[in-house]
Amino acid sequence: MSVTVRVPAKVNVQLAVGAARPDGYHDLANVFLAVGLYDEVTVTEADALRVTCAGPDAHQVPLDRTNLAARAAVALAERHGRSPDVHLHIAKDIPVAGGMAGGSADGAGALLACDALWGTGASRDELLDICAELGSDVPFSLVGGAALGTGRGEKLTPLEVGGTFHWVFAMADGGLSTPAVFREFDRLGEGTDIPEPVASPDLLDALAKGDPEALAAAVSNDLQPAALSLFPALADTLAAGRAAGALTALVSGSGPTTAFLVRDAESAAKVAAELRASGTCRTVRTASGPAPGATVLGG
Numbered sequence: 001m002s003v004t005v006r007v008p009a010k011v012n013v014q015l016a017v018g019a020a021r022p023d024g025y026h027d028l029a030n031v032f033l034a035v036g037l038y039d040e041v042t043v044t045e046a047d048a049l050r051v052t053c054a055g056p057d058a059h060q061v062p063l064d065r066t067n068l069a070a071r072a073a074v075a076l077a078e079r080h081g082r083s084p085d086v087h088l089h090i091a092k093d094i095p096v097a098g099g100m101a102g103g104s105a106d107g108a109g110a111l112l113a114c115d116a117l118w119g120t121g122a123s124r125d126e127l128l129d130i131c132a133e134l135g136s137d138v139p140f141s142l143v144g145g146a147a148l149g150t151g152r153g154e155k156l157t158p159l160e161v162g163g164t165f166h167w168v169f170a171m172a173d174g175g176l177s178t179p180a181v182f183r184e185f186d187r188l189g190e191g192t193d194i195p196e197p198v199a200s201p202d203l204l205d206a207l208a209k210g211d212p213e214a215l216a217a218a219v220s221n222d223l224q225p226a227a228l229s230l231f232p233a234l235a236d237t238l239a240a241g242r243a244a245g246a247l248t249a250l251v252s253g254s255g256p257t258t259a260f261l262v263r264d265a266e267s268a269a270k271v272a273a274e275l276r277a278s279g280t281c282r283t284v285r286t287a288s289g290p291a292p293g294a295t296v297l298g299g
């Protein structure tokens, strides 16, 4: 028997970052939008816990127990006093270390798939608790749609979205480590007063109305200067997307994937083609959101 779960990537339409907390994390006002780029996690009973991965970035994915999918299976098994022995296969389409929560998607996907395979019957709240233990982005991967994440990003409030937003994503050559980007944020902010992170009312309004121009005017990412400082070539990609007609261009989360909001699907195709031709990135993808969260496809 096997169960497959499909899980979306995310883009942060607002990422407001507060000062470093004593535990090393940062309080956030993190407005997540799930987009239609997906990983699929298939879980099958096996004699030992095993992870395999396929896809263009598969060689960058750890196959040991540090993989977030394996950690999710172990966490659920421990809580329910059972063996975590399963084969987890990840069909990976979300870029690795790209700031699109690919590892988090696999953690949420494995959790939901194991719950279904084992008949654990865990409540939504229990699944969300385990997700929060696995990582700050993991609860949102389970829930999908659009949500405001507070605390370190794990406390979610669902948000209303009044339409479909079209995006182009440019994947960079190389990755950025999330902790390294937060450290650079701290370094750049040394000696300055960092305000409490708050969600922008204009941004929430633009999401609720489904208005891409208003959303473009309101997006922001406090990690962008840090990502650009560690990966200066991203400025060329952002400029190429703007020149191609994107409504706005920003670094996705901790980067180095860059995200371009466009008016419609036709504009997405044009901006994608120009970004590909610009030679400023490794690959280009189009996707729209909101997309549904982790979903069981079948057994």
Ligand SMILES: C[C@](O)(CO)[C@H](O)COP(=O)(O)OP(=O)(O)OC[C@H]1O[C@@H](n2ccc(N)nc2=O)[C@H](O)[C@@H]1O
Pocket: 012, 015, 024, 025, 026, 027, 028, 030, 099, 101, 104, 134, 135, 136, 137, 138, 151, 152, 153, 178, 179, 182, 253, 254
């Ligand atoms: C940049 C974002 O992707 C935006 O959605 C997230 O904030 C990162 O979420 P994530 O990858 O799930 O991160 P976690 O696995 O929880 O944390 C990895 C590391 O990122 C830093 N981190 C993460 C979240 C947060 N609110 N403050 C932080 O400082 C910490 O150094 C932490 O050790």
Ligand SMILES: Nc1ncnc2c1ncn2[C@@H]1O[C@H](COP(=O)(O)OP(=O)(O)OP(=O)(O)O)[C@@H](O)[C@H]1O
Pocket: 060, 061, 062, 066, 067, 068, 069, 090, 095, 096, 097, 098, 099, 100, 101, 102, 103, 104, 106, 107, 137, 176, 178, 253, 254, 255
């Ligand atoms: N299932 C997984 N898929 C990809 N990377 C994983 C996975 N499990 C653990 N990792 C590790 O996590 C690191 C970050 O990968 P990931 O693709 O999640 O980054 P990200 O998309 O930038 O994350 P985020 O947007 O949540 O900060 C990888 O370099 C890898 O070592």
